[in-house]
Amino acid sequence: MEPSFFDDEMLDDIQEANLKVNLALHKNERMLNLDFHLFGKAKCVCDRCGDDVWLDIDSNHNLIARFAQETNMTDDEVIFLSPAEYQLDIRQFIFEYTLLSLPVKKVHPKGECNDQVLEYLTQKSDDEIETTETDPRWEALGKLNKNA
Ligand SMILES: [Zn+2]
Known part of the structure; x- marks a missing residue:
């Protein structure tokens, strides 16, 4: 064709x-x-x-x-x-x-994807998770939820 x-x-x-x-x-x-x-x-x-x-x-x-x-x-x-x-x-x-x-x-x-893109994507999502975990506002919210 x-x-x-x-x-x-x-x-x-x-x-x-x-x-x-x-x-x-x-x-x-x-x-x-x-x-x-x-x-x-x-x-x-x-x-x-x-x-x-x-x-x-x-x-x-x-x-x-x-x-x-x-x-x-x-x-x-x-x-x-x-x-x-x-x-x-x-x-x-x-x-x-x-x-x-x-x-x-x-x-x-499996294993045949573009490594560079995958590496970039993994790093990016790791960063996002880290910011969320150390954000004091979220910690405060978490405490609030536990007290309620
Ligand atoms: Zn791929």
Whole structure:
């Protein structure tokens, strides 16, 4: 798939993708049955360190297209096509399926994050904790709570 495929879409999660889509199409009088197999890699931003991370994608999705009076493609599992349709744009489904294939936590494998960023983040949170602990106002509040 062309890298530019994802450019024109408003997709924050995916910056770039290198994907292959196998589509098996079964057709009978009343419906089309489309089996998608997506595999490849998508480039996202790591939730932990903020660097780019390539995530593996390998997933299957099934789409049924029934013939009906009017075209309706709002559902991602069953869509309706009017008899006047002679072609089906599957781009939106590939986008959706790709997004669905991404893990909830988009992070590098353990130990492969950007060390410098992680070090900075750790130092920062340590500092914050320290200030909170030594802040006399909090100590006073703590005492108040104990007395109450
Ligand atoms: Zn990372």
